Amino acid sequence: MTTLAFAVLYLSAAVFLIATAARAVLYARQPIHLRWELYPVPHEDPERVKHGGSYFEEVDWWKKPARFNLLGELSFMVPEMLFLKALHEHNRKLWYRSFPFHFGLYLMMGTVGLVLLAALLALFAPSLMAGPLETGLHAVYTVTGAAGVLLAMAGALLLLHRRLTDPALKVYTTPGDIFNLLFFLIAFGVLAAGYLLKGPDFPGVRGIAEGLLRGNLSLSVPPLFATGLILSGLLAAYIPLTHMSHFVGKYFTYHSVRWEDHPNRPGGDIEKKLAEYLTYRPTWAAPHVTADGKRTWADVATTNPWQGEKK
Amino acid sequence: MKDKITLSDMSRPDRKPLTHVENADLMPLPPPLDSPDKDVPWTPLSDKVRQAVECGLDDTCALNIPQPKSKEEEDELVRKFLSGLDKLFTKENNWTFLQPLVLTMEHCAKCQTCSEACHIFEASGGNELYRPTFRSEILRRLYFKYVKHGGLLSAWQHGDIEVNWPLVARLAELSYRCNLCRRCAQTCPIGADNGLVAHELRKLFSQEMGINAKECHDNGSVLQLKVGSSTGMSSLVVKDNIEFIDEDMTEKTGIKVETPWDVEGAEVLLIHNAGEIMAWPENPGAFAVILNAAGITWTLSSELAGYDSINYGLWYDDAQFARVAIKHAEAAKKLKVKKIVLGECGHAHKALSIIADRVLTGELNIPRESSMTLLRDIVMSDRIKLDPSRNDFPVTLHDPCNLVRLMGVVEPQREILRKICPQFREMWPHGVDNYCCGGGSGFAIMSGNNFQDWRFHVSGRKKLQQVLNAFADCLDPSIPKYICAPCSNCKGQFRDMLAYYEMWEKHRILYGGLVELIVNAMVDVKPGFIEWEWH
Numbered sequence: 001m002t003t004l005a006f007a008v009l010y011l012s013a014a015v016f017l018i019a020t021a022a023r024a025v026l027y028a029r030q031p032i033h034l035r036w037e038l039y040p041v042p043h044e045d046p047e048r049v050k051h052g053g054s055y056f057e058e059v060d061w062w063k064k065p066a067r068f069n070l071l072g073e074l075s076f077m078v079p080e081m082l083f084l085k086a087l088h089e090h091n092r093k094l095w096y097r098s099f100p101f102h103f104g105l106y107l108m109m110g111t112v113g114l115v116l117l118a119a120l121l122a123l124f125a126p127s128l129m130a131g132p133l134e135t136g137l138h139a140v141y142t143v144t145g146a147a148g149v150l151l152a153m154a155g156a157l158l159l160l161h162r163r164l165t166d167p168a169l170k171v172y173t174t175p176g177d178i179f180n181l182l183f184f185l186i187a188f189g190v191l192a193a194g195y196l197l198k199g200p201d202f203p204g205v206r207g208i209a210e211g212l213l214r215g216n217l218s219l220s221v222p223p224l225f226a227t228g229l230i231l232s233g234l235l236a237a238y239i240p241l242t243h244m245s246h247f248v249g250k251y252f253t254y255h256s257v258r259w260e261d262h263p264n265r266p267g268g269d270i271e272k273k274l275a276e277y278l279t280y281r282p283t284w285a286a287p288h289v290t291a292d293g294k295r296t297w298a299d300v301a302t303t304n305p306w307q308g309e310k311k
Numbered sequence: 312m313k314d315k316i317t318l319s320d321m322s323r324p325d326r327k328p329l330t331h332v333e334n335a336d337l338m339p340l341p342p343p344l345d346s347p348d349k350d351v352p353w354t355p356l357s358d359k360v361r362q363a364v365e366c367g368l369d370d371t372c373a374l375n376i377p378q379p380k381s382k383e384e385e386d387e388l389v390r391k392f393l394s395g396l397d398k399l400f401t402k403e404n405n406w407t408f409l410q411p412l413v414l415t416m417e418h419c420a421k422c423q424t425c426s427e428a429c430h431i432f433e434a435s436g437g438n439e440l441y442r443p444t445f446r447s448e449i450l451r452r453l454y455f456k457y458v459k460h461g462g463l464l465s466a467w468q469h470g471d472i473e474v475n476w477p478l479v480a481r482l483a484e485l486s487y488r489c490n491l492c493r494r495c496a497q498t499c500p501i502g503a504d505n506g507l508v509a510h511e512l513r514k515l516f517s518q519e520m521g522i523n524a525k526e527c528h529d530n531g532s533v534l535q536l537k538v539g540s541s542t543g544m545s546s547l548v549v550k551d552n553i554e555f556i557d558e559d560m561t562e563k564t565g566i567k568v569e570t571p572w573d574v575e576g577a578e579v580l581l582i583h584n585a586g587e588i589m590a591w592p593e594n595p596g597a598f599a600v601i602l603n604a605a606g607i608t609w610t611l612s613s614e615l616a617g618y619d620s621i622n623y624g625l626w627y628d629d630a631q632f633a634r635v636a637i638k639h640a641e642a643a644k645k646l647k648v649k650k651i652v653l654g655e656c657g658h659a660h661k662a663l664s665i666i667a668d669r670v671l672t673g674e675l676n677i678p679r680e681s682s683m684t685l686l687r688d689i690v691m692s693d694r695i696k697l698d699p700s701r702n703d704f705p706v707t708l709h710d711p712c713n714l715v716r717l718m719g720v721v722e723p724q725r726e727i728l729r730k731i732c733p734q735f736r737e738m739w740p741h742g743v744d745n746y747c748c749g750g751g752s753g754f755a756i757m758s759g760n761n762f763q764d765w766r767f768h769v770s771g772r773k774k775l776q777q778v779l780n781a782f783a784d785c786l787d788p789s790i791p792k793y794i795c796a797p798c799s800n801c802k803g804q805f806r807d808m809l810a811y812y813e814m815w816e817k818h819r820i821l822y823g824g825l826v827e828l829i830v831n832a833m834v835d836v837k838p839g840f841i842e843w844e845w846h
Contacts, residue, residue: 027414031406035665036507038497039719039743052743054719056664059688060650062678080500090498091424098422171317171439172421172448176468242468246501249418253502257411261719264668264676271672278672280403284518285391288533289630297406301633301670306537307615 003217005226005233010212012233019240020248027252031277032270037261042076043069044261054261062263073259082106097162101155101184107148108188114141119209138206145205149192156184180244187235191228198222316439318470321449322478326367326378329440329481336436338772341779343786344812351811353768354761365480369440371765373487373524373757376480385476388520392479393457395519399511400458407629411504412511416454419447419503425495430746431488434772441769443495443505446485449478450508483522486512490751490770491626492712497743509752513627523627527753531623532631536638540585540619549618552588553595553611560596564830565837570599573646574610579685580648581609582639582663584656584799585619587824591802591846594655597826598682600836605689610646617642620659625666626752636667640675650678652685655824657711657798658751661718681714683797686829687723690730696834699731704791706732706828707781709774709805710745711798719743724797724825731832732795738777746773748796750804763807771808778820786818791843794822806846815845 040052048057049072055061079085084102087095118137122129160181163169195205203211203219208229211219221229239245264270278298282291290303320329334347344350356366366372379385398404400413425443426432435441452472455461461469472478489509496504516522535541540549553570560568571577581602587594602609611618616638624632640663643651653660664679671677689695708728714720721742728735738745748755749771757766767775782792796802805822814820821843831840 027410030410030413031402032669033410034407034669036408036411036504037665037717037719038493039716039721041719044719048719048722051721052716052719053721056681056718056720057684057723059680059684060678061680084500086498086500087422087424090428090500091422094422094424168423168426168442169421172423172444172470174468174470176470177421243418243420246418246420249414250501252410253414253418253504257414257504258496258502264672266673266676270669271676274669274672277402277406280406282398282404284398284404284630285394286518286521288521288528289518289628291630297633300630301637304536304634304638306533309537 001223001226002211002219002221005221005229006212006215006217008230008233012237015237016240019237020245023240023245023248024251027249027256032260032273033257035260036257038258041259041261043073043259045069046072066263077254094162097155097158099155100151101159104148104150104152104155107144108152111141111145111148114144115205115209116213118206119213122206122210123213141205149188153185153188153192156181156188160185176242180242183231183235183238187228187231190224191232194222194225194228197224316445318445318448318452318472321481322473322475323367324475324477326361326365326477328367328369330369330438332370332435332438332769334768336438337768338434338436338776340772340776341783343817344775344779350768351764353764356760360760365484366760367477368481368484369488369765371762372484372760373762374483374522375525375759376483376522379476389474389476389479391520392515393474395515396453396457398519399515400454405511405514405629408507408511408514411507415447415503415505415507416451418501419444419451420501421448422500425499425503425505428494428498430492430494430749430773431490431770434769440485441488443489446482446489446512447503447505447508449482449485450512482512483516485509486516487524487753487757488765488770490712490747490749490754492747492751493717494712494744494746497716510626514629517628518630524753524757525759526756527623527627528631531621531753531756532628532635535616535619535621535623535635536631539615539617541621541623542585542589542619544585544588544619546613546615546618549585549588550613552592556588556592556596557599559592560600563593563596563837563840564600564833566600566604566835568596568599568603570595571610573613574608576647577608577610578649579607579609579652580612580617580643580646580650581652581654581682582612582618582620582642582659583654584621584659586621586799586803587654587656590806591799591824593827593840594824597824597830597840598654600830600833601686601689601695601826604833604835605694607685607689609652610648612642612646614638614642614645620653620656620663622659622662622667623753625658625662632662632666633670636663636670637675639663640667640671640677643677644674648677650680652680652682654682655797655799655826657713658800660711660720661713665718681718681720681723683714683720683723683727683825686825687726690727690829695829697731697829697832698834699733699832701832701838702732702828703734704793705734705736705782705785706793706795707736707738707778708741709738709748709794709796709798709801710741710743711796711801712745712747712751714798715745716743724795727825727829728795731828736781738781746777748774748798748801748804749808750800755800755803755807758807763811766804767808767811771804774804775808775812778814782818782820788817788819791819791821793828793841794820795825795828796822797825810845819843821845 283293334350365376455469493506622635
């Protein structure tokens, strides 16, 4: 069982990382699009952010130096990432369900990080782990782990309840949506049960993490906890293959679309990229487009099929 | 009666509409329209229209798509649609919006947060068909099935959809039940954009199948590229009209008004929405009065499309959009002006300032600026003498979506109003959280069949509610009231909607632009520039 659990965890970690990176690379490599920002844009001048204004509110804006208000952007991003601020503002009923779910996941990710840190320290700096650091880390990841599992499971249950009972969601709910939430519930439920029923020979989560890092297959992980690890690993591998990878998508929807207000300065990077896109050869079939797969976007855009025609 | 509609209903083979809206279903309005009986009855679509064109969606019909005569014809149309769908997701055909579209397809959590933000969904009384995610979910399922070639597993994960001609025809119509105001996108926690989906669907239909709204294409961008303006005015006609306006303004203001044409090297090339010249001549006239009084060297252009800032391609077709934007920039380049200033037209602002920013390269990348900022500087720097007591009547401000939420020009117009209108009051909500007038994305110029019944009852309803609330303390007809709408399309919607509900006759609610209020307050101008007559 330990062998299977470790194999799944190694593989799942690899799939998670590769799939997440692949998705990010796919989006990042797409052409820059026509501007499509939405105001307020938080990296604008703080005075303008208050009312959602842009640099277009200034006369001769192109003569002014471009400013980027990083603090403004961070003051939006951090509450959004940690506390789902937009959902809190626009859909409070859902926030009561979604926030515990997401915050629970954050706590669990933090727990994994802390457990791995403790394992690394135990392996490479055992003297450090001999004293209060070990006790402290153990206490912290025990609390974050327990709170994380509880919050994530409660949130998943509440979300599932809403998805099954709210008429506004029913039309759009697919079997996959139900499965996704059940997957969270089952994986974390088995993991929690495995921990609670661990028995006297349980090597401890840090011990398992050490075994995982060292490839120690002789370690005895109780079957129920091992099943929880397997399911959680599979879940981690599954997430970036679905729309639940919005932790990747959201970076691009905000930074590359909603807040992307860079003007096209003559001779700048944007203009260079546009020069390439204008050589693309579209194949749209409607006659007025005059695209035949041979003419470029530049040809199409500079063609006036009605030039000289009378009304 | 609300109909229970599901996504699979879109493929229903019959041509019976999926929904029917009654006044009693709609979002309630405040007094004096506080009961469905006081609302205006709908004009039903004629049997002739129902038998000739595709109108299987709801009570109206925007596109007039002829009904195919055979199964083979239907199949061919479906094939074309799927071909266009494929192209929508390739960079060669759609580099312009590929990234935001793919992100929206792949990351919607279907949480419906956007629904509460949509004025159309709310005004319809929560009709499922008008939920912002309804059309997006159809496109999403088509994307996973036909573009990503997902099999059974994908259908299980993302949901399945049956594609046939009735679905395609309904989807085309449904893409014209959204104002593209993107208020929904503003509230999406993930950043998915249902407004973009409607925009991209319109593009697919126009660029691949030649299906578009006649008012936007044939009578819009095509006419503009053919004669110079979607109003049909050639440069000779527009010059004649402006000459007439100059004479009229001279008489009305007591100041000699002369509009300069084709002045090489001018500081400002002003481009109006040419609809102003025909429908609201006092607007270009007021601009001339203000710019002349402020001592700005400015000009109009008589080049093809150079005198009409309209760019309807923004709403349905990238090729048409780029062509018109390039014409605007070429007019400015020819005159060697320092900058282009856009008159009171929201979509023209966004089209030329924002969207065209990544179309205009090299010498065509001429600085573009909003007239709101230029006017703010003129007014706030006291370059013209103003007497606010001349505007001592209730004024509220409509925020054009394209100018405000989509471009971030929020305060300049407010600074002006706060200075020159003692009874200025905001609608609620306003600024970047505003509601569309209901005429956005071309609806203001679309009145075919009974489309205007839909656009006043449904898409314009929230704005009507806001207007009535803003003037709730002064609805008495003895008090003249003014909606300041610095956008031609919004004014078109207000003109038609206020007339539909007899708001001028019964409550003396008038609409107009910003420059009219400025000139009305100018000390050097004869009093009474705003005439309080319906137009």
